[in-house]
Amino acid sequence: MVLKKIDNMSLMDVSKIISMLQPSEEEEERDSSECRELNRVVSKDDDALLSMLLSQECYKKFINSRCGWGVPVTPLRLAASLGHLRCLEMLLSYGAEVDSLDVKAQTPLFSAVSGKHVDCVAALLKAGANPNGSLHNNCSPVLIAARDGDVDILHELLQHGAEVNVRPKVPDWVSSGSACRGPLYLAAVYGHLNCFKLLLLYGADPNYNCTDKKILARIKQPNSVLETCLRYGCGAEYVQLLIDFGANIYLPTVVTDKTTKQNKAIALLLKERVCPKTLMCQTRLAIRSYLPVANKMHSIDLLNIPLTLRNYLKHIT
The missing domain is CATH 1.10.750 (Elongin C; Chain C, domain 1)
Structure with missing residues (x-):
């Protein structure tokens, strides 16, 4: 039974995983001194030395190679994760692959967002990075930024066309509500009001973060964002924003916990129902x-x- 469920998973393409894990011909030489030297220079953010190295063909051919302990990374991925903007821009100017994937299917942009490096995020997006990250990754840059409350990074992503109603990828057989926990949900639960409003301004669905009928059919009691805000005591500001952006205010059930915050939110909601x-x-x-x-x-x-x-x-x- 377990094997059958795994066979039906759409979380990631197994063949893609295997291909990413298989080292390329260049990566088989990743322990070479040239590859290690590129990453060492990037880790020190020495853009001048990096430029000198990349001007030599023996180093430039390793610009997209992955090396290092643990999760092997390209120089660009390393610069993005460390927030070393000068080296990142230098690597891009020498033709580094902007959307290269590591074995976790994470792009340099995903690493920059995770590291909260807004300047690197902006540089990667300007260079043509996909604002949605990789299709083969369970998560997305927008979900990370909404969860962490990085409003400046979130704005950069949305300005460059990132999907505002993106949701995490889960196997088809998962029946929990995690499939519906999109960026708007995360911003509300983690208390990031500025991100919450920004998502709504860029077109986030004020009712559900998930519109996949197959997923919604598997959830016994799907909750709207408004219900989620009331449940977590997000406060009247969140409820007012949802009302302003056209959320359905006629919830099937209103659960209260008698907190001051929630009382204000519910009073606002009840007033809206009659006005x-x-x-x-x-x-x-x-x-x-x-x-x-x-x-x-x-x-x-x-x-x-x-x-x-x-x-x-x-x-x-």
Whole structure:
């Protein structure tokens, strides 16, 4: 039975895992002095020496090779994880592969986001890095930034078209609600209000982080983001934002724990249920719903309407 479940997993392509674990011809030579020297220089953030080395063909041919103890990494991956911007930019200028994968299917961008190195994140995105990371990784840069509350990094990712409603990849047979825990959910649970609002501005679904019908069908009681905010006592600010962005306020059940925060949030919710939205609010929701999720903020700026109305559509007061 267990083997059958593993066979049906869509978490990662097994053949892809095997191919990533197999060293390339260059990586079979990763213990060479040239490869080790590149990583040593990167670890010291010595961009001048790195440039001198990469100008020599005997070193440049190792620019995309993985080496080192534990998880072998490319020089670019190492620079991204350490936050060594000068070396990272130098490697990119010499043609380092911007979306190279390690054996964990993590890209240099994923490492920079995990390390909270916003300048490296910006440089990698400018160089064409995929803002969603690798399709073969369980997680994504947006999920990491939302969980950690890195609003500047999150903004960089969303500005470059990262998927705002991304969800973690789980096997088909998993029935827990973890499949629905997208960035908006994580920002709420971990108390990152600025990230929460930023995600909504860029088109995050105010009701569910997961729209996969197959997954939702496997969950006995799927919770909306609003229900999650009430359950975790996120406070009235979160509830107000969800109301403003058009969340469904008619929940099947409202669970209270008699905390001050939650009482305020529930009072706000109950008031909203009996007070219909103004025509302006309904119009804003209607217009925003017709804009594409990707690049929603850019689309608003392109509308031929007064600045005051553009700001209103972006929830700027």
